[in-house]
Every structure is written in C-alpha cells, then in structure tokens.
Amino acid sequence: MAAVKKSLPRRQFDVVVVGAGGAGLRCSLQLAQAGLSVAVLSKVFPTRSHTVAAQGGVSASLGNMSEDHWQWHMYDTVKGSDWLGDQDAIEFMVREAPNAVYELEHFGMPFDRNPDGTIYQRPFGGHTSHFGEKPVQRACAAADRTGHAMLHTLYQRNVAARTQFFVEWMALDLLRNNDGDVLGVTAMEMETGEIYVLEAKHTVLATGGAGRIWAATTNAFINTGDGLGMAARAGIPLQDMEFWQFHPTGVAGAGVLITEGVRGEGGFLLNKDGERFMERYAPQLKDLAPRDFVSRSMDQEIKEGRGCGDGSYVLLKLDHLGAETITKRLPSIREIAIKFANIDPIKDPIPVVPTIHYQMGGIPANYHGQVVTRVNGQEKIVNGLYAIGECAATSVHGANRLGTNSLLDLIVFGRSAGNFIVSQHPEREHSHKPLPDTDIEASLDRVNRLETRTSGEKAQDVANKIRVAMQSHCGVFRKLDLLKEGAEVIASLVPEVQDIYFSDKSKVFNTARIEALEVANMIEVARATTKSAANRLESRGAHALEEYPERDDVNWLKHTLWFSEDDRLEYTPVRMQPLTVDSIPPKPRTF
Numbered sequence: 001m002a003a004v005k006k007s008l009p010r011r012q013f014d015v016v017v018v019g020a021g022g023a024g025l026r027c028s029l030q031l032a033q034a035g036l037s038v039a040v041l042s043k044v045f046p047t048r049s050h051t052v053a054a055q056g057g058v059s060a061s062l063g064n065m066s067e068d069h070w071q072w073h074m075y076d077t078v079k080g081s082d083w084l085g086d087q088d089a090i091e092f093m094v095r096e097a098p099n100a101v102y103e104l105e106h107f108g109m110p111f112d113r114n115p116d117g118t119i120y121q122r123p124f125g126g127h128t129s130h131f132g133e134k135p136v137q138r139a140c141a142a143a144d145r146t147g148h149a150m151l152h153t154l155y156q157r158n159v160a161a162r163t164q165f166f167v168e169w170m171a172l173d174l175l176r177n178n179d180g181d182v183l184g185v186t187a188m189e190m191e192t193g194e195i196y197v198l199e200a201k202h203t204v205l206a207t208g209g210a211g212r213i214w215a216a217t218t219n220a221f222i223n224t225g226d227g228l229g230m231a232a233r234a235g236i237p238l239q240d241m242e243f244w245q246f247h248p249t250g251v252a253g254a255g256v257l258i259t260e261g262v263r264g265e266g267g268f269l270l271n272k273d274g275e276r277f278m279e280r281y282a283p284q285l286k287d288l289a290p291r292d293f294v295s296r297s298m299d300q301e302i303k304e305g306r307g308c309g310d311g312s313y314v315l316l317k318l319d320h321l322g323a324e325t326i327t328k329r330l331p332s333i334r335e336i337a338i339k340f341a342n343i344d345p346i347k348d349p350i351p352v353v354p355t356i357h358y359q360m361g362g363i364p365a366n367y368h369g370q371v372v373t374r375v376n377g378q379e380k381i382v383n384g385l386y387a388i389g390e391c392a393a394t395s396v397h398g399a400n401r402l403g404t405n406s407l408l409d410l411i412v413f414g415r416s417a418g419n420f421i422v423s424q425h426p427e428r429e430h431s432h433k434p435l436p437d438t439d440i441e442a443s444l445d446r447v448n449r450l451e452t453r454t455s456g457e458k459a460q461d462v463a464n465k466i467r468v469a470m471q472s473h474c475g476v477f478r479k480l481d482l483l484k485e486g487a488e489v490i491a492s493l494v495p496e497v498q499d500i501y502f503s504d505k506s507k508v509f510n511t512a513r514i515e516a517l518e519v520a521n522m523i524e525v526a527r528a529t530t531k532s533a534a535n536r537l538e539s540r541g542a543h544a545l546e547e548y549p550e551r552d553d554v555n556w557l558k559h560t561l562w563f564s565e566d567d568r569l570e571y572t573p574v575r576m577q578p579l580t581v582d583s584i585p586p587k588p589r590t591f
C-alpha cells in the first residue's frame with residue numbers, strides 16, 4: 001500500500017474549499033482577496049451548482065417597500081425554526097443580512113429595482129412585520145432567478161480575485177491526524193480518474209444538500225450529500241438530520257420547483273372545490289405561512305379527499321396576477337409550468353404537491369463556520385475544518401427553514417468563515433503538518449475495492465432502493481413504526497453499498513465510478529435521517545409524528561447528533577441565548 005500512496009500526486013494550499021455553490025464561492029472570495037492560496041473543488045462547472053436554481057429571493061430587512069427591522073426577521077426565523085434554531089447564530093445572520101445583500105449589489109448582482117432605484121423585495125412564507133402580524137416584503141429578488149444572478153456574480157468576482165478552480169474534481173475523504181485535526185482531502189480528477197492528495201491548513205466543506213436521497217425532489221442530480229458522507233466517515237457527527245423540508249409547490253409528477261415567490265406575488269392554493277383552503281389553516285398568513293405548515297395542510301386536504309384531478313395534488317392559481325406581472329416577475333415559473341405540466345399559468349392553475357427540497361440538518365458548525373463535534377460529552381472544535389451552506393447545521397434553520405433564508409445563510413456564513421480563517425491564518429501559516437498515512441490509505445482502499453470488484457450490485461439499483469425507502473418511510477406526516485422500519489431497510493442496504501461494482505473500468509470521465517462513490521455518501525445521509533427521526537418522540541417543524549403530535553420542549557428542546565461509526569445518537573442543548581438581545585422563549589406556533 002505504501003508504494004501506491006507514495007505515487008499519489010500532492011498539492012498544497014492554504015485553504016481547500018470543497019464546493020462552488022453560493023457558500024463556497026462567498027468564502028473563497030474572502031480568502032483569495034486576503035491573499036491566501038485557495039483551491040475550490042467542484043463536481044460540476046461552478047455556475048452549475050444547485051445555487052443557480054434558487055428562484056425566489058434572498059432575505060434582508062432592508063425595508064425598501066414596507067417597514068422592517070432585523071428584530072422582526074430574527075423573531076420570524078426563531079419561530080420558523082420551531083425554536084430549534086441557535087439564537088446566537090440567528091441574530092448574527094439577520095443583523096449581517098442587509099450588509100451582505102448590499103455587498104452583492106456592489107459586486108454587480110442584477111437585482112430587480114423599484115421605481116426609486118432601491119432593490120425590489122417581495123413577501124415570502126413566514127416573514128412578517130410586528131412579530132407575526134402580517135406578511136412583510138423582505139425577499140430581495142432578481143425576477144425568479146435570484147440564485148442564478150448571485151452565483152454568476154460571485155463566480156466572476158472569484159475569477160477577478162484569482163481563486164484557483166478545480167472543475168470536475170470530486171473530493172473523496174477528509175484527512176485527519178491523531179489529534180483529530182483536518183489537514184486536507186483526497187480528491188479525484190474526474191476527467192482522468194487520477195487521485196490526488198490536496199493538503200490544506202484549512203478545509204471548508206460547502207457541498208450543498210442531499211435531496212437526491214429521495215425519489216421526488218427539487219434538488220439537482222449532484223446533491224448527494226458528499227460532504228456529509230465525508231464528515232460521517234471521519235468520525236464527525238451529523239446534526240438534526242430528522243428535519244427535511246418539503247416545499248409545498250413542486251410540479252406534480254415532475255418534482256421541479258415552483259417558487260414560493262408565486263404566492264409572494266399573490267398566487268394561492270385551491271382544493272378540488274375551488275376553496276382557498278389555507279385561509280382555514282392559517283387565518284392570518286394564509287398561503288404565506290411557513291413551508292412545514294403549508295405542506296401539512298396540503299397533505300391533509302389530499303388525504304381527506306379534496307385533492308384535484310386524480311385526487312393526488314392541489315392547484316396553484318396565479319392567472320389573476322395578470323400576464324404582465326407573470327412575464328416580468330415570474331418568467332422562469334411560466335416556462336417550467338409550460339414544459340413540465342403542459343400548463344400556461346397565465347391562463348390555468350398549476351398542479352402542485354409537497355416535494356422534498358432542503359435539509360435543515362448537517363455538519364454541526366458555529367457561526368464562524370468552525371465544525372464542532374462532541375467528545376466525552378463535551379463540545380470540541382475540529383481544528384482545520386469548516387462547514388458552510390446547506391451541508392452545515394449552523395444552526396439557523398432549526399426544525400424548519402424560512403424561504404430566502406438559505407441564500408442569506410450562504411453569503412453570511414461564507415463570508416464569516418472566510419474572515420475567521422483569515423484571522424486564524426498566521427498561526428498555521430508556516431508549515432503543513434505531517435499527513436496521516438492511514439487516512440490516505442483508507443481512502444485509496446475504498447476506491448481500489450470498487451475498481452477490483454467484478455460482480456455485485458449496480459450503483460443505480462442501490463441508489464434507487466435508498467430513494468424508494470426514504471420516500472415511503474419519511475413523509476410529510478410520519479409514523480413511528482414506519483420510521484423504525486425505514487431505519488431497518490436503510491441499514492439492510494449498507495452491505496449492498498459495500499458490494500457495489502461497475503463493469504466499465506475505464507478511467508476517463510467514468511460516471512459509473514462517480515455514481516458508486518456518491519452512493520457511499522447517500523447511505524450515510526439516509527442512515528442519519530432514519531435513525532434520528534425514529535428516535536425523536538415529538539412533533540417539531542418538519543418532523544410531524546402521528547403518535548406524538550405536540551412539540552415537547554421539556555424533553556426535546558435539543559439537537560440530535562448521529563455518529564456513523566456505532567450508529568449512536570447523542571443530544572446537545574439548543575443555544576437559546578442570542579448575542580446582544582433577550583432570548584425569544586418558546587410559545588405555541590400559530591399563523
């Protein structure tokens with residue numbers, strides 16, 4: 001093995017950032033501008049990262065169109081999280097929001113404009129004024145292509161700052177020494193199949209979400225939870241993985257997203273009787289209640305026989321907004337509806353169903369981006385490792401994320417992690433620590449086993465089994481026996497994942513090899529999700545358990561941590577104390 005290891009090419013950087021979505025690019029920009037050597041790895045060309053698909057907007061209490069304050073934004077985010085969000089990180093995020101958005105504006109991001117030249121803002125689910133009184137206009141938008149505008153802006157800034165991009169490179173494993181410090185990654189150049197060791201004084205995981213462990217999802221094909229798999233294999237726990245967001249409006253049968261911005265602009269949901277049913281469930285916020293709430297209401301309507309068509313979906317009506325608003329503010333939505341539902345929303349309503357969209361959980365991190373683990377019941381920072389964006393549980397979204405708070409989380413924590421690394425850098429400046437040979441060997445072994453196996457399971461088949469199991473066991477409403485069964489089914493797939501093989505052994509752009517490596521990450525995410533969900537005996541945010549329909553703050557106001565090695569759960573307190581203001585105490589969540 002030693003001979004193979006020696007032959008591995010090595011590269012050294014101050015920082016390796018894995019992921020070129022909004023989070024990775026905002027972080028790398030901060031680092032490159034400070035003069036650090038930065039390598040950004042991405043499985044796809046940076047501007048094809050999933051951030052590009054974000055539609056509706058990025059939140060900030062600019063108050064351009066209606067009065068707004070960061071305290072209102074903070075209250076909405078805490079309440080939206082069903083009190084599982086860490087209030088220090090939430091305060092940090094909402095206070096930074098206006099500056100983070102103005103900074104993007106100055107970078108050249110093409111926001112829509114009001115007649116007075118300020119940034120256009122639309123209402124979004126769960127965002128209110130006066131602590132829950134009525135919807136507020138807080139989502140800064142570039143039509144319904146906000147993520148597209150953001151990602152291209154950040155990419156161009158990075159090119160100007162001379163960030164080094166490793167395009168179509170897949171990170172495989174973290175390298176940790178005996179002290180637990182992270183010293184870089186192993187990675188595969190997809191074009192050649194060659195494996196490299198990338199040494200780094202700081203390693204940033206910004207690998208995005210893992211929505212592809214479900215059969216019906218709004219997520220891109222690349223969202224397979226690689227960073228989570230890497231962390232789990234390296235002994236780092238995954239936090240709050242039972243909380244997955246169903247977006248209320250995926251196109252029925254297709255899964256493609258129809259932004260909440262449609263309801264922000266005045267669209268609403270109808271059942272088969274033509275009733276605007278959200279008025280019954282959420283008298284104040286109606287169709288702009290948070291996503292967990294709207295998804296459950298839709299599911300309830302469908303279950304009680306008020307679904308449309310064959311009974312399996314409801315309708316999203318927006319024709320009353322008029323052709324001009326739809327073509328100006330929601331052009332991509334119209335295109336998606338025509339292409340995927342064969343419906344022109346200028347004339348007819350769109351068939352929609354709740355669809356998996358976002359993971360609230362992830363790699364535990366503080367608001368500097370530092371990864372935090374637990375050793376012998378004590379919190380411990382993992383030296384040299386950071387997690388930002390959707391792969392991280394920072395945890396500002398708690399048990400349920402508010403729309404537009406993710407794009408905000410990317411730029412706020414991407415920037416703060418960058419700043420923190422720059423501030424720490426002199427200490428680690430002079431040399432790279434010796435690399436842990438055992439980790440390099442273990443990573444190589446993993447790939448070599450795949451290469452040499454000549455029979456076994458096909459990656460696609462195993463991936464599909466994971467997706468079917470997740471889809472049928474972890475729904476909008478959950479049942480304990482189903483969750484337990486789901487955990488068993490997923491556990492039973494672990495040997496199949498270890499038995500994956502592919503017949504085409506060519507090195508050049510071998511997508512079969514890449515899929516096989518992705519499934520090894522997907523299974524970790526699925527194990528974490530089912531195990532964590534089957535053990536949380538309450539309903540909170542996106543985790544709605546039939547047998548325990550109420551939130552239970554006495555027993556369950558705590559974060560779940562799942563450890564892969566021994567499939568073990570630990571719990572850790574929610575940080576209820578904000579940085580400068582009073583804590584927002586739990587109360588019933590009505591809208």
Ligand SMILES: Cc1cc2nc3c(=O)[nH]c(=O)nc-3n(C[C@H](O)[C@H](O)[C@H](O)COP(=O)(O)OP(=O)(O)OC[C@H]3O[C@@H](n4cnc5c(N)ncnc54)[C@H](O)[C@@H]3O)c2cc1C
Nearest residue numbers: 019020021022023043051054056171208389390404406407
């Ligand atoms: C359809 C859709 C619409 C959305 N709309 C909104 C919205 O309007 N507002 C909002 O706030 N949020 C929205 N969201 C959520 C938000 O867009 C995402 O949470 C966010 O963009 C994730 O950004 P990220 O930087 O964490 O990761 P991504 O943008 O997902 O990027 C992940 C990066 O990691 C790379 N990567 C992954 N694994 C590896 C590996 N092994 N090796 C190398 N590179 C790797 C990928 O290539 C990619 O570059 C939406 C999400 C979807 C799916």
